[in-house]
Amino acid sequence: MMLSVKDLNVYYGPIHAVKGVSFDVNQGEIVTLIGANGAGKSTILKTVSGLLKPKGGEVDFMDKKISGTAPHKIVELGIAHVPEGRRIFTKMTVEENLEMGAFTAPSASVEESKEQVFQRFPRLKERRKQTAGTLSGGEQQMLAMGRALMSKPSLMMLDEPSMGLAPILVEQVFDIIRELHEAGTTILLVEQNAQMALSIADRAYVLETGKISLSGTGRELAESESVRKAYLGG
Amino acid sequence: MIVLQQLINGLQLGSVYALIALGYSMVYGIILLLNFAHGDIIMVGGYIALLIISAGISPLVAVVASVAGCIVLACLIEKAAYTPLRSAPRISLLITAIGVSYFLENVAQLILGADPRVFPNTAVIPSVTYNVGGLNISLTTIVTLAVAVVSMAALTLLVQKTKMGKAMRAVSEDMGAAQMMGININRTITFTFAVGAALAGIGAILYCCRYPQVKPTTGYLLGLKAFVAAVLGGIGSIPGAMLGGLAIGVAEVVVTALGYSTWTDAVVFAILIVVLLVKPTGFMGASMNEKV
Ligand SMILES: Nc1ncnc2c1ncn2[C@@H]1O[C@H](COP(=O)(O)OP(=O)(O)OP(=O)(O)O)[C@@H](O)[C@H]1O
Ligand SMILES: [Mg+2]
Numbered sequence: 001m002m003l004s005v006k007d008l009n010v011y012y013g014p015i016h017a018v019k020g021v022s023f024d025v026n027q028g029e030i031v032t033l034i035g036a037n038g039a040g041k042s043t044i045l046k047t048v049s050g051l052l053k054p055k056g057g058e059v060d061f062m063d064k065k066i067s068g069t070a071p072h073k074i075v076e077l078g079i080a081h082v083p084e085g086r087r088i089f090t091k092m093t094v095e096e097n098l099e100m101g102a103f104t105a106p107s108a109s110v111e112e113s114k115e116q117v118f119q120r121f122p123r124l125k126e127r128r129k130q131t132a133g134t135l136s137g138g139e140q141q142m143l144a145m146g147r148a149l150m151s152k153p154s155l156m157m158l159d160e161p162s163m164g165l166a167p168i169l170v171e172q173v174f175d176i177i178r179e180l181h182e183a184g185t186t187i188l189l190v191e192q193n194a195q196m197a198l199s200i201a202d203r204a205y206v207l208e209t210g211k212i213s214l215s216g217t218g219r220e221l222a223e224s225e226s227v228r229k230a231y232l233g234g
Numbered sequence: 235m236i237v238l239q240q241l242i243n244g245l246q247l248g249s250v251y252a253l254i255a256l257g258y259s260m261v262y263g264i265i266l267l268l269n270f271a272h273g274d275i276i277m278v279g280g281y282i283a284l285l286i287i288s289a290g291i292s293p294l295v296a297v298v299a300s301v302a303g304c305i306v307l308a309c310l311i312e313k314a315a316y317t318p319l320r321s322a323p324r325i326s327l328l329i330t331a332i333g334v335s336y337f338l339e340n341v342a343q344l345i346l347g348a349d350p351r352v353f354p355n356t357a358v359i360p361s362v363t364y365n366v367g368g369l370n371i372s373l374t375t376i377v378t379l380a381v382a383v384v385s386m387a388a389l390t391l392l393v394q395k396t397k398m399g400k401a402m403r404a405v406s407e408d409m410g411a412a413q414m415m416g417i418n419i420n421r422t423i424t425f426t427f428a429v430g431a432a433l434a435g436i437g438a439i440l441y442c443c444r445y446p447q448v449k450p451t452t453g454y455l456l457g458l459k460a461f462v463a464a465v466l467g468g469i470g471s472i473p474g475a476m477l478g479g480l481a482i483g484v485a486e487v488v489v490t491a492l493g494y495s496t497w498t499d500a501v502v503f504a505i506l507i508v509v510l511l512v513k514p515t516g517f518m519g520a521s522m523n524e525k526v
Contacts, residue, residue: 089403090407100415
């Protein structure tokens with residue numbers, strides 16, 4: 001098992017945002033977490049990447065406990081997090097954003113990784129000297145994903161990568177996720193776009209107000225009556 | 235000619251303010267703290283140099299020790315007083331900084347007494363004045379301007395080109411995202427304090443060469459003016475701090491030259507008020523909705 005989340009409890013002050021959540025991600029899988037606004041999806045990802053400390057439970061990665069480890073150490077272990085809302089460094093250039101993504105990588109490898117990202121996202125190459133804040137929404141999402149790839153992660157967590165994108169760009173983002181997966185990256189995907197997410201996921205978990213209410217294969221959930229009603233528009 | 239002469243004097247003073255203002259601005263940029271202890275670090279730097287030179291040791295050693303002392307002190311303050319408050323409300327951090335400032339002033343007074351001590355400025359920079367085309371330019375002025383320009387150029391290179399400098403910019407724009415990139419934010423923040431303190435140490439020596447005395451409250455008004463310079467330039471902005479410092483220095487010298495030397499401090503603060511009324515973010519400040 002690559003990632004194992006066990007009985008996770010996370011609070012914001014008095015707010016109990018994640019209430020005893022357990023799930024696993026196996027090597028080579030695409031696993032998706034779906035759920036309504038405020039269900040606790042982003043909170044879970046932030047806890048896995050060490051930005052939030054759980055009050056109870058633990059997160060294991062490659063059979064080692066990582067909850068309690070500093071976020072920069074977790075990146076070094078091979079987990080990359082593409083955050084909700086992209087959060088690229090808008091005042092830095094495209095190229096500098098990519099360099100930040102490679103912060104934990106040996107400096108000798110940075111140029112090569114950059115070229116690989118540019119190959120996948122030719123648009124970013126054209127804009128390499130441009131300030132990232134001037135990119136379009138779609139380009140910013142590409143940059144956020146490219147930046148995460150710079151650390152050569154074995155597990156990539158994506159938080160609503162399709163948010164605010166036109167349908168054609170959503171297709172593109174999902175194509176890229178598929179490609180990354182085929183190239184050997186394990187994916188943990190958080191999405192509001194349940195239909196798209198379930199269509200590419202090996203397995204899926206439905207999160208409701210901090211608890212997992214359903215789990216199964218992507219197809220099982222896509223066909224489940226309650227999921228159809230709640231998340232797929234009937 | 236007189237105008238040019240005063241401009242040069244103003245730039246000399248202004249470049250010292252700029253060096254100190256940079257420390258305020260960088261620290262604010264990265265953790266949104268108005269580090270009121272920054273001025274007192276200058277005082278400590280001044281004393282270190284003064285005591286070492288007075289002990290008959292080479293001024294070069296004194297300068298190096300003074301800058302090193304400022305760096306160590308700033309890092310200690312950051313670790314002991316500010317790091318534990320990383321997730322506390324910003325007002326707690328601000329009050330702590332004011333507390334640290336009083337602490338340093340009082341410790342200095344306890345150990346070294348309240349009376350001003352004369353700074354051996356001619357041991358650091360010989361008292362020579364050149365006459366260049368009717369202008370009187372002291373060696374102190376030349377050294378100050380040269381050192382300030384080199385320091386600021388080095389800082390700009392550091393921030394723009396090095397990995398650590400880029401990490402500083404990333405952390406100051408979005409600390410959480412920087413952590414997701416694998417940037418060690420504690421190390422980056424400490425490094426920012428260290429760079430600010432190094433510039434303050436350099437500023438301390440240059441300031442003491444112009445106004446050759448040190449007392450426990452030396453950092454108070456000097457720090458306050460450098461802070462005004464940082465706000466004037468747009469707090470958080472490095473070129474802004476440079477510009478703000480120069481503007482304040484020139485303004486002060488001009489007011490003095492016009493015969494209103496008792497009014498200089500009032501004019502400095504009046505300029506601040508006017509600029510903030512017209513452009514609340516300062517000369518080069520990010521617009522309010524951009525800086526979160
Ligand atoms: N910084 C915070 N302080 C207090 N409460 C928070 C904070 N961040 C999130 N919460 C609360 O925790 C709960 C879970 O939030 P979270 O962001 O994880 O939801 P989400 O499933 O990602 O939602 P969305 O789909 O809207 O992104 C919500 O009730 C939210 O209001
Ligand atoms: Mg979310």
